[in-house]
Amino acid sequence: MSCCCGDDCQCRPLGFLLGLPFALVALLLSIVGVIIWIVGITLSCLCPCCICVTVIVELALALIKAPFSVMKWFTEQIPC
Structure with a gap:
């Protein structure tokens, strides 16, 4: 069987590769969030x-998960 054989497919290398530059920018935002x-x-x-301050901490947690x-x-x- 292939990696992508149904609707519950989790293996999408093209989406991963296209998302990498944006994930790197999000990683920098994550460091700011920390x-x-x-x-x-x-x-x-x-x-x-x-x-x-609690609202700012919640925003920082969202940045960490970005x-x-x-x-x-x-x-x-x-x-x-």
Whole structure:
């Protein structure tokens, strides 16, 4: 049987290769997200009354997950 034999195909090398440059940009954003997350966690520990810091930490977590989201999106767009 081939790698892509049904609707539940997970092997899409073309989508992976096309998504690599965008994933690298998302990786840089992820590094920025880690820095924002560290600063935000520190600020939320120092002043837990600031609710806006929590929103910034949630945004940083979304930036950290960005490379995985980008690669998943690209591989889903390219059919087998």
